Amino acid sequence: MKYAILGFLCLLLLLSACEIKDFALPVWDIDLRIPLINDRYYTSELIDSLHIVSAADSVLQIVTTGELSTDEIFSVSLTPDVQINDISIPAGLQLNIKVPLQDTENNVQLSYGILTGGGLRYRFEDLGQDYDSMILRFEDIHNASGEVLQISAEGEQWVNLDLSGFSIGSYDSMEILDSLSITVICDSSVPEGTPVAAFSIDMSQALLFGIFQGLIVHMELGATDPAATLDVDYPLNIDQAVTLSTASIVINLSNELGFSTVFSGWFEARRDDQVVRVPILDDNGENYRIPAASGLNPGEVTLRFHDNISALMQIMPYHIELVQAKFVIDDESGFGTLNIENEIRADYTVEAPFRFTLHELPIEVDSVLTLEISEENRERIDQNLIDAGLEVQVKNTIPIGGTAYAYFGANPDIDTSDPASYSFVKSVTIHSSQSTTDWQDVSTLQLSRDELLLFTAEEVYLKWVFSFEASEGEVAIYARTSDYIALKGNIAARVRVEESE
Template identity: 35%
Template sequence: RSFFVSDLVDSVNIITDDNDILTITGSGSMESPPFGLVRLSTNISANNIPLVSGINADIAVPLFDSAGKTDVSYGEIATGVLKTMFSDMAPEVTLIELSIEEFRFPNGDTFSVSYQGESGWQEHSLASLKIGSMDSGVIVDSLHLSVRIFSSLPDKVPVGNLSLGITEPICFRVFQGHLRERTVWLDEESTFIDIDYPFVIEDAIRLQEASLKIYITNELGFHCTFHGSFLAENSRTGEKLSMPILDENDNPYTINPGTMTGPSFTELIFEDNISQLMQIMPDKISLQDAYFTLCCGTEEEVGSVRETDMISLRYQADAPFIFELTESTVAPDKPMELKLTDEQRDLIRTYANDAHLGLMIKNKIPLGFTANLYFGDTDTIDHEDSSTYLIHKSLTLRSNKWVDENPGHPDLTQDGYQLFNLSLSRAEMELFSDANLHLLWTFNFNNSGIITVTASPADYIHIKSMMRLNVRIKEDMWDDF
């Protein structure tokens, strides 16, 4: 039977790279919630502005964020309210129009409200209005109000007073401008990188190379700095190792902004530090405390964001099978059950005297190892406790390099097969007549320096076996067959 290294490839956790090198891989992902509405917390309040007939009033009102965190250049308003009150109005006034130059309806017309005799405070929704000009880069730092008065009174006669205010936040679903001290957190429910090592080899090797790539998709139109750390955990040993995500100067990475037409894509590659993380042979790698800080725009540069924009990332760890072996025993969690038919067990019980298991093994991988076979009548075999097994056999398999360098060795055939002969005594054969027969394999690898394992069609182990059973076919006569 042939065992190909490529059989380990499952295209999920074990793959091959462009050079056929066997590689352990895993990936995870995280994303932020939608950015949501941008708030401009303003407190505009102007009371008792005198109105005079025949004179149109032009008034500039400062527009700024009371928290100092938001400057708007362009915005599409989701919520906001303008309050107006006309008081002490002369009865000769027939109409007053108040327009605000910076606010426009979706069709482009300037926003305006009118007075036609109403009393008390009136509320006017700013929802669906636009402010500023898209892509202008000019910060709107004041609102320009224009008041036109229509009355039958002579010019320059006082006709009343105007009070107005915007005291609730203006919230934008689309925003261009500056945002200061804004942090975008990624969801805590991240996807872990789970690594499932084949054949429980994590105790026997130390990976020499690894890389971790982060692919970031940024829909926000702001440069961001990326903060966080990777945590590697070995659940079997309890070891943990953390690595901050910093550039070669120990600074956070800066992520490029997206635009109104599409997101930006940034790829970060880590190698040296990740190799250190992989030294503990982690079975889980996660991204911890990950967030982005928006870089505040300058006078020359503004950013943009929509309420649905978000930041998402995917991270992938790749660890090629380039490793150094350690002096450890690799053993599966449980022994395997060997099932013999009733006829076979009866034959062994009645006639078997002894047996020889002949093996011819061709090893085409760069690993040599000692294999230990532990036979017992229960599934609780512990190779470190001799009371849990009844038979122990071992064989040493040389690496393909050793075979190539020793073509005339007596333990080799001409075509490179290694020869083994395992003998079983009459007492040992008794175990094989038991219905409960279990076998535990353990492996001790030979330390041959740095090993690279590939998974091409030429990388395999081929085993030929033959059982030679010495049985009694009649009294005082033994034959081999």
């Protein structure tokens, strides 16, 4: 038995001689490559059909539209300032009298009009008992029903007659009415021709017309204030590095007035204290004349401003405004019709094609981004991430290149000129198509272990600075299918595998 036990023990010894170490997971690093992106970003994707459109030559352009209209026209005013007193009225005879109807300022000549205000005064005097009836007929003045204005003698006091709603003259007669015809009819039992009364008429008030036909020597119609404004908000202060080459404003004018008008005003561009103004004039240096409406069809004209507007855009304005805009009816406007409900409307379109010159000037984004790192990710970064980077290739077929600088820091007060205020900076350079149209390797986005440890804080702060690659002269951005920036690449990370606590 003892031999068996001895042999058994020998076997156990043989087995137990093997040391089996306690399990302990070592740490090791693995390389992970995770596809990040493979996309093309076409310039045509910028088109929103509202503010960014593709022009006929496929050049992208910024478009801003707006409207302006003339201020409300209250009335056309004519002041005859006529006073005629003590006109004798004979019995049995029809008396015809002409009362001058001329504007004291010689600004308007009436052919036809419907009054919205104004009137006249009249008075009968020396009325005896020797008449049956006494009527004055204003042959050129009609009420809304077309009946001639008639007044009867009913006393000797001055009577004010409001002419609102009455019309003067004949519509579309095309003849200037320089006087009003008044017919006096008196039926009386006294011998014919015997004066039975007298009357006076006072037309010193201004006659206000809501509808007016005739001639207007001068009448100004202001535009809604502000007439036309455009505030330009340059993202990321990009105006510091870009000079727009061209821009244009197109104004489509629609004139409901039956008078042609002269359009005048200024384009004003402002950038801080810089102000540039250019007058709205045609190629001959003259103001534009807007044609009159014809019947129900408004007079329309399209005005294009190009060269002058480019001068405005050179200062990369923050604000563009159409100032002192007005429309003037003048003596060249001729015979016409005006309704106070008429207006002149202007639809304007500001077009700024993507043609510009880029300057190598850093553009610093004012705001600082706050990156919040979750506790789980902080632990993973702290325990597992050894280094990380992007293996990215870029293909750029548009003539804009540049470098993006990312300043990372542990506090939000990042001053890009003070290295002590941030932890590290990374940059990516993408050359424009003027430099190369091949795939470009972007291999500088590599974060070391020490740099990654910044992301073990709850919050990390990031400030961007961009710098365009200076262009060789003017560049244009097209919306063609061949114009894009393509990105493809992986995230490459070295991750530590270890037993979590």
